Amino acid sequence: MNKKLVSAILTGLFAVTMGFAAQQLKVQASSQYTVVKSSFPAGGTIYHAKSFTKNAYVWKHLNHKQKIANLKNYPNSSWYRTGIITLKHNGKKSVYYLVSNSSPLSKKTITGFVWRGYLKKGYNPDFTKVKSISLDNATNSEYNQFIKHSKYQQLTRDILALFPNSTVSKPLSRYALFREPKDKVVTDVATFKAMDDFLNVKNRLTNQQRLAKIKAILAANGYTAANRQREYIIGIYLTNFQWSDQYDTGDMHQGFVIGTK
Incomplete structure (x- = not known):
């Protein structure tokens, strides 16, 4: 990949x-x-x-x-x-x-x-206007600050709000995108084909519509509102559904996985 x-x-x-x-x-x-x-x-x-x-x-x-x-x-x-x-x-x-x-x-x-x-x-700590950063160059702290402050990361923040007791891992976020074993920081990591397909095909939905679709995929895989209260390690990389080519090239443009401690 x-x-x-x-x-x-x-x-x-x-x-x-x-x-x-x-x-x-x-x-x-x-x-x-x-x-x-x-x-x-x-x-x-x-x-x-x-x-x-x-x-x-x-x-x-x-x-x-x-x-x-x-x-x-x-x-x-x-x-x-x-x-x-x-x-x-x-x-x-x-x-x-x-x-x-x-x-x-x-x-x-x-x-x-x-x-x-x-x-x-290191990265400039002012991430407000930054659209994306490199998972190869960013530290775990920098990546979390980027998610927290970038105006382009609202959907990411909305998804993470579904998991209030979980944390984001930069290596696992890299795994969500590239699926390289070296980035798998925990043994038990859940991936979802339906999520991969949804995140990597362009659409014109609003963020709220996208969030509703993501919640439905999670629920279908057992991650109901109650189960999402548990502590997980999240791997996530979103770019607002913006990229220059299509999913059929084999590239992952966005990714989301859930690791269990």
């Missing part, structure tokens, strides 16, 4: 930044800035700005001649790091990251170099 649903954006950004880096490292700089070392770790890493009140510039070139962004002007954004470059300037070394804005994406992708001291590892 392929993973393009949650990795397509990051993969695209990696390709863009790698091409960008190849060009910029040739430009190296100027007599004032010299590239000492560079590396491009596989997989990339998510960062966000340490401060949204201080200037923190993203530079188009390693020679620091053109500013293309100021991190403080992107209060909702996270940044995807694909390169690590050590520069030497006036006899001193400093480390810069090659980054692109990842979530939420602006109309134009910004790719450039920023001093690593301006960044903090």
